[in-house]
Amino acid sequence: TGNRTFTMIKPDAVENGHIGAILEKITAAGFKIVAMKYTQLSRRDAGEFYAIHKERPFFGELVEFMTRGPIVAAILEKDNAVDDFRALIGATNPAEAAEGTIRKLYAASIGENAVHGSDSDENAAIEGAFHFSGREVY
Numbered sequence: 001t002g003n004r005t006f007t008m009i010k011p012d013a014v015e016n017g018h019i020g021a022i023l024e025k026i027t028a029a030g031f032k033i034v035a036m037k038y039t040q041l042s043r044r045d046a047g048e049f050y051a052i053h054k055e056r057p058f059f060g061e062l063v064e065f066m067t068r069g070p071i072v073a074a075i076l077e078k079d080n081a082v083d084d085f086r087a088l089i090g091a092t093n094p095a096e097a098a099e100g101t102i103r104k105l106y107a108a109s110i111g112e113n114a115v116h117g118s119d120s121d122e123n124a125a126i127e128g129a130f131h132f133s134g135r136e137v138y
């Protein structure tokens, strides 16, 4: 048993039919899914989840994008989960993402970048708890 990270398959990747391929890459890389749901964020949910970006010029666009359709939210477990997952998804900007990474394969732009990955153990815990109750984690 390892430690945990939190991910979302974002509306662009869901719209484009990439849920299955992305989950396959995640599990093939050794991550165990310990919680997962298909859901759609409200504007309030997205505003709260991305509160840290509230003053950024792209905040409105980010909330608009993240609420425009359903997402898949999941908590993943693996040794070194946060760093290994960030390596698997690639740079925030898909144009800068390494070959074979999820964003290189499935993302179109820095805004619509297919997947989220927590940036620290602390944020992984906060973000996981935002989306899941204790009874939804197995």
Ligand code: CMP
Pocket: 053, 058, 061, 062, 092, 110, 111, 112, 113, 115, 116, 117
């Ligand atoms: P993520 O790192 O998952 O969480 C913050 C998100 O803000 C990021 O993914 C991008 O989707 C978005 N973002 C970051 N920088 C920009 C930008 N310059 N323009 C639009 N969206 C951005």
